[in-house]
Every structure is written in structure tokens, then in C-alpha cells.
Amino acid sequence: MSSDRLGRPPALLIVPAALATLLLVVPLVSLVARTPWRRLPELLFTEEVGLALRLSLLTSTVALAVCLVLGLPLAWFLARTDFPGRSLLRALVTVPLVLPPVVAGVALLAAFGRTGSVGGPLRDLTGITLPYTTVAVVLAHVFVSMPFFVISVEGALRTADPAYDAAAATLGATRWTTFRRVTVPLAMPGIVAGLVLGWARSLGEFGATITFAGNFPGTTQTMPSLVFVELQHDQEAARVISLVMLAISIGVLTLFRDRWLGTP
Amino acid sequence: MSLDVRVVVPGRVEAAFTSPLGETVAVIGPNGAGKSTLVGAVAGLVRAGGHVRLGKEELTERTVRDRRIGFVFQDKLLFPHLSALANVAFGPRSRGTPRRAAEQTARDWLERLGIGDLAGRKPGQLSGGQAQRVAIARALATDPQLLLLDEPMAGLDVRVATALRIELAHHLAAYGGTTLLVTHDALDALTIADRVLVLDEGRVAQFGTPAEVAAQPATEHVAQLVGLNVLRDGDHFTAFPPSAVNVSLDEPAGSARLHWRGTVTNAAPHGEALRLRASTESGPELIADVTPAAATELSLAPGRAVWLTVKETAVRRY
Incomplete structure (x- = not known):
């Protein structure tokens, strides 16, 4: 390795780097090591886990679709157009990234709750209430994962050379054609990376979901909520469900890593 | 009827x-003279004041798309995710030609x-030369009323550039539309163009026929x-050949x-002779052709202090 020629890495860097690795790896290894393999089938193949898994996959996938349909245009506006207040808009989009999830849940209640600023009029007009429904789970997921998606895609759009947009315009393409046939294909690796990031964030979402949508098996109880419930009375069950989520996460990561994320 | 810019x-x-x-x-001139900015502004890609009129059409306020230009970019900008055929068909398809017809047009242009x-x-x-041909085909396939080429030979090796130059002259003659060709190569300017626009520090220093x-360069x-x-x-200009x-x-x-x-400052073979470039104390940079024998005898290499003289009989004034 060429860095060897510059001398050994200093101990002052080796020790913290090793500690960082341990901190990240030990919990995951422990989770796998302490899996009650013998009880696994009985703990895993229950109606509750089946319902939660189905709901988690459904809501995170729908949330992802919403992110793509609404978030991609937003990312395009942030990356490719110039309008007053663009920096402010970008700042607002990033707020949910740093917001505690439970606060996100409270904010969603304030907006879409029975008496919320949108939820109140909605109930008066149509009789529909959102909290504690599967739609609320999706809303919570969208709220927390959209910023990941938008920021990641905006970065990808900025890296894709805008000169290609200019070339397309000289060839007679409208901005929509350019978006569809040039910009999006060129930014595709970044878009997929954003989808993976957003989906992972959505799958793991707990705080906003339980605050805004509750924890009812079959309608709003996602995998993380189920883990939280199981932890109260059967830690082994909680570990088994967590193992499933770990497996899903690693599976998605390896599936997309080689093809899109570009890092070995 | 004219192009008025x-x-x-x-x-x-x-x-x-x-x-x-x-x-x-x-359009010729040294680096930084504003050549690319000028054609960019004509295309509408660079924000600029003034006007662009093509015959009776006023292009000034139009978007890039509505100017109906063809643009060959210096770094080609072929869409990397599309095949050569799809790149050339992109223009016609964007203008509403059905896919098959657009691909047929593209195929014809690639053949040509x-x-x-x-x-x-x-x-x-x-390869560089092939990609530049695709870029030229892509620009011409839209049947533009004005064709802009920004240093189309840049970055090509001499052999490829020479072949492409001959072809380009041929295609421009067949194209029949109005063309602006940015180049830093005198050969391009003198062999392909009907007129030469010399830019210097953003201003027109000279505009005339290649001859x-x-x-009488300005x-x-x-x-x-x-x-x-x-x-x-x-x-007043005083001109004399390096010989x-x-x-x-x-x-x-x-x-x-x-x-x-x-x-x-520089010495390079030029035909039978050695062409020297020399900076002078009083200002002008001069070129001089000397025989290899003289160059060896006088040790003429970069850094060598010399005297340069010109016989009055070899000088032309205008």
C-alpha cells in the first residue's frame, strides 16, 4: 500500500478509529449472537409479526413512491432553477432531518390532527380523519424520509452537468423533455441512492409514527413499533424481529451497492 | 438578408x-478574447444585451429552443447514456418527429x-474524432437555420483534425445555412470561412474576407x-514575413x-527551417525563420539574447 511509504498510521488515529469500529459493530454482532435460534420459528411466524412486516413494507414503499413523485420535482427546482427564497426553501426542507422524530409527530398532529390546521377543515368538509390510520403512517414516513431523498437527489442533479441541459435546449427539447430524457437518466445513480436512503429511514421510522399514527396491530403497528411493544414483555421476541429488520437492511444495501452506490 | 448580431x-x-x-x-482570436461568449450569446445560452437578427426574424427575445440553432460544443456534450443514433435522433424527436422517422434521419446523417x-x-x-462527427451530425439533423460551432477541432490530434476539417468544409457548403465557426486555427478560418471575424479583448478587431x-492582419x-x-x-501596420x-x-x-x-522564447521546426519566436525589449513579439545550420552556429535556443533585423525592401505597409 502506498500509504505505508509515508510511515505507519499514528496511534493517535488508530485507537479512536478502532473504538469507533467496535461501537458500531459490537451491538450488531451481539444482536446476531444472542438470537434464540431454537425459539426463532415460534417467535417469528406469528400473526402480529406478519401484520407488522406487511404494514412496514407497504407504508415504506408507498412513502417512497410519494417521495419520488413529489420530491424529485422539488429537488429539480432546488438544483436547476433560480428563484427568490430558494435558499430559505432548501433550509426548510432540511429541518425534518434534524428534528427529533417525536416532535415531527407532534407537528403532524398539529397540522393533520382532528382539530389540526388542515385536519380540522378536512374533517368538517369530508368527515375524514387522518390520525391513527395507515394513511397517517405513510404521512409520517414521507415527512421524515422526503428530506433525505430531496437533499440526496439535489446533490446528484448538481453533479450532473447542467451543460447537458443547454445542449438539449439547442436541440429543441422543452424543459420537460430535457428533464425526462436527459436530467433524470444522468442523475439516476443519485436518485436510486436517495430512494434507498429514504426507504431505510422510512422503514426504521418510529417516533413520528407512534406519535401521529399510534400503535394498532394491522393498521398502524409497523415493525419498529412492534419491537418496542415486545421489548416490554419478551426481549427475545424483540431481538428476533430486530434481526429480521437487520437482514432486510443489509439485503437492500448489498442489492444496490454494486449497481448504484458505487462504493465497494 | 443578413445575420445581424x-x-x-x-x-x-x-x-x-x-x-x-x-x-x-x-471567429478567431486569442484565448479569453470572448469567442465562446459571443457564440453563446447568439445561441441564447449566455445572457447578453444587444440583438440577434437572422433575416427578418428577431431572435433576441427567444428562448434557446425557439431560436432553431444547431450548436456543436467544444466538449461535444453528447448525452453519455444514449447511443450515437439516439443522440442524433434527439433533436428531431424533440421537435415532434415520430421515433422511427427521427431515427431514419439520424441514420442518414451518421452515414453522411x-x-x-x-x-x-x-x-x-x-474516439475523439468519431464523437465530434456525431456531435456535428446531431447539430445538423435538427435542420437549424443558424449553425454555431465552438472549436469543433479542439482536442483532436492533427491527423484527425485535418481529415475532419476537409469534411466539415464539405458539409458546411452543403448545409447552405448561416454558420458561425469559432476556431483558434488559422487554417479553419482561411479555408472554410467566407468571412473572418477577429476578436481581441472582447471587441471586433477586424472583419473581412480570409484573403x-x-x-493585412490587424x-x-x-x-x-x-x-x-x-x-x-x-x-498604420507594418508587415513582413518571418523569412x-x-x-x-x-x-x-x-x-x-x-x-x-x-x-x-521558442524554437520549433517549420518546414525546412527553424521558426524562432522572440520577445523584444521594445514590445512586439516576432517570428523569424532561420536555417538549421545558422541556428546551430549561433546556439539559438530559448533564453538566448539576439538582435533581429529586417530589410526595408521586405516590408509592406498599410
């Missing part, structure tokens, strides 16, 4: 010219540029491009009026 980009370009429709105008067999390749699988510009840059020494004194410059190590005695003390 006035471009003002504060601090960079302030240039105007009028050229008959159907002609090819070469001699790369019909490369239709299925992605830009990453093409006029070659015979800037040192163009003079060197066409292989002439030109000294400017107000509106008329005598190089010696001692101060020349006698009546030669034109002599300079200078330093050799």
Missing part, C-alpha cells in the same frame, strides 16, 4: 457584425458523416496565426532601420 456582455464582450445569410463566419456503422455505440465507446485578413495574434510579423502604430528577419548575436551595423534587441 450585436452582443454586449459587460466586461467581456462588446461586438457587432453583419454577414449575408448562408455564409460561414470564422461516414460513421453509419457506429450508430449503436455509446459516446464513451467513440483580406491574411494579407492583430499580432492573427498575424502569427497566418505566419506574418505585424507591427502596429496607430492605424525576412535576420538573426544575429551582435548589434547590426549599417543602415537597417528596423532592428530590435530580444530574447528567443
Whole structure:
């Protein structure tokens, strides 16, 4: 390795780097090591886990679709157009990234709750209430994962050379054609990376979901909520469900890593 | 009927010219003279004041798309995710031609540029010369009313550029529309163009036929491009070929009026001779051709202090 020629890495860097690795790896290894393999089938193949898994996959996938349909245009506006207040808009989009999830849940209640600023009029007009429904789970997921998606895609759009947009315009393409046939294909690796990031964030979402949508098996109880419930009375069950989520996460990561994320 | 352009980009370009429709105008000048900015402004890609009129059409306020131009970019900008065929078909398809017809048009253009067999390749699988042919085909396939080429030969090796230059001249003649060709190569300007626009520091230094510009260059840059020494004194120019410059190590005695003390900055083979570039104390940069024997005898290498003299009989004034 060429860095060897510059001398050994200093101990002052080796020790913290090793500690960082341990901190990240030990919990995951422990989770796998302490899996009650013998009880696994009985703990895993229950109606509750089946319902939660189905709901988690459904809501995170729908949330992802919403992110793509609404978030991609937003990312395009942030990356490719110039309008007053663009920096402010970008700042607002990033707020949910740093917001505690439970606060996100409270904010969603304030907006879409029975008496919320949108939820109140909605109930008066149509009789529909959102909290504690599967739609609320999706809303919570969208709220927390959209910023990941938008920021990641905006970065990808900025890296894709805008000169290609200019070339397309000289060839007679409208901005929509350019978006569809040039910009999006060129930014595709970044878009997929954003989808993976957003989906992972959505799958793991707990705080906003339980605050805004509750924890009812079959309608709003996602995998993380189920883990939280199981932890109260059967830690082994909680570990088994967590193992499933770990497996899903690693599976998605390896599936997309080689093809899109570009890092070995 | 003419192409009437006035471009003002504060601090960079302030240039105007009028050229008959159907002609090819070469835009030449040193790096940073504003050549790319000028064609960018004509295309609408660079924000600029002034106007662009093509015959009766006023292009100034139109978007890039609605100007109906063809643009060959310096770095080609072929869409990397599309095949050569899809790149060329992109223009016609964007203008509403159905896919099949657009692909047929694209195929015809690739054939015409001699790369019909490369239709299925992605830009990453093409050589520089092949990619530039695709870029030219892509621009022409939209049937533009105005064709803009920004240094189409840049980055190609000499052999490829020479072949492409001949072809390009042929295609431009067949195209029949109005063309602006940015180049830093005197050959392009003199062989392909009907008119030459010389830009210097963002302003038009000269606008004329290739013969006029070659015979009486108005800037040192163009003079060197066409292989002439030109000294400017107000509106008066003094021109002499490099072969008329005598190089010696001692101060020349006698009546030669034109002599300079200078330093050799560059020496390169030029035909049978060695072409020297020398910076002089009084200002102008001169080129001089000497025989290899003389160069060896006088140790003429970069850094060497020399005297340069020109016989009055070899000088042309205008």
C-alpha cells in the first residue's frame, strides 16, 4: 500500500478509529449472537409479526413512491432553477432531518390532527380523519424520509452537468423533455441512492409514527413499533424481529451497492 | 438578408457584425478574447444585451429552443447514456418527429458523416474524432437555420483534425445555412470561412474576407496565426514575413532601420527551417525563420539574447 511509504498510521488515529469500529459493530454482532435460534420459528411466524412486516413494507414503499413523485420535482427546482427564497426553501426542507422524530409527530398532529390546521377543515368538509390510520403512517414516513431523498437527489442533479441541459435546449427539447430524457437518466445513480436512503429511514421510522399514527396491530403497528411493544414483555421476541429488520437492511444495501452506490 | 448580431456582455464582450445569410463566419482570436461568449450569446445560452437578427426574424427575445440553432460544443456534450443514433435522433424527436422517422434521419446523417456503422455505440465507446462527427451530425439533423460551432477541432490530434476539417468544409457548403465557426486555427478560418471575424479583448478587431485578413492582419495574434510579423502604430501596420528577419548575436551595423534587441522564447521546426519566436525589449513579439545550420552556429535556443533585423525592401505597409 502506498500509504505505508509515508510511515505507519499514528496511534493517535488508530485507537479512536478502532473504538469507533467496535461501537458500531459490537451491538450488531451481539444482536446476531444472542438470537434464540431454537425459539426463532415460534417467535417469528406469528400473526402480529406478519401484520407488522406487511404494514412496514407497504407504508415504506408507498412513502417512497410519494417521495419520488413529489420530491424529485422539488429537488429539480432546488438544483436547476433560480428563484427568490430558494435558499430559505432548501433550509426548510432540511429541518425534518434534524428534528427529533417525536416532535415531527407532534407537528403532524398539529397540522393533520382532528382539530389540526388542515385536519380540522378536512374533517368538517369530508368527515375524514387522518390520525391513527395507515394513511397517517405513510404521512409520517414521507415527512421524515422526503428530506433525505430531496437533499440526496439535489446533490446528484448538481453533479450532473447542467451543460447537458443547454445542449438539449439547442436541440429543441422543452424543459420537460430535457428533464425526462436527459436530467433524470444522468442523475439516476443519485436518485436510486436517495430512494434507498429514504426507504431505510422510512422503514426504521418510529417516533413520528407512534406519535401521529399510534400503535394498532394491522393498521398502524409497523415493525419498529412492534419491537418496542415486545421489548416490554419478551426481549427475545424483540431481538428476533430486530434481526429480521437487520437482514432486510443489509439485503437492500448489498442489492444496490454494486449497481448504484458505487462504493465497494 | 443578413445575420445581424450585436452582443454586449459587460466586461467581456462588446461586438457587432453583419454577414449575408448562408455564409460561414470564422471567429478567431486569442484565448479569453470572448469567442465562446459571443457564440453563446447568439445561441441564447449566455445572457447578453444587444440583438440577434437572422433575416427578418428577431431572435433576441427567444428562448434557446425557439431560436432553431444547431450548436456543436467544444466538449461535444453528447448525452453519455444514449447511443450515437439516439443522440442524433434527439433533436428531431424533440421537435415532434415520430421515433422511427427521427431515427431514419439520424441514420442518414451518421452515414453522411461516414460513421453509419457506429450508430449503436455509446459516446464513451467513440474516439475523439468519431464523437465530434456525431456531435456535428446531431447539430445538423435538427435542420437549424443558424449553425454555431465552438472549436469543433479542439482536442483532436492533427491527423484527425485535418481529415475532419476537409469534411466539415464539405458539409458546411452543403448545409447552405448561416454558420458561425469559432476556431483558434488559422487554417479553419482561411479555408472554410467566407468571412473572418477577429476578436481581441472582447471587441471586433477586424472583419473581412480570409484573403483580406491574411494579407493585412490587424492583430499580432492573427498575424502569427497566418505566419506574418505585424507591427502596429496607430492605424498604420507594418508587415513582413518571418523569412525576412535576420538573426544575429551582435548589434547590426549599417543602415537597417528596423532592428530590435530580444530574447528567443521558442524554437520549433517549420518546414525546412527553424521558426524562432522572440520577445523584444521594445514590445512586439516576432517570428523569424532561420536555417538549421545558422541556428546551430549561433546556439539559438530559448533564453538566448539576439538582435533581429529586417530589410526595408521586405516590408509592406498599410
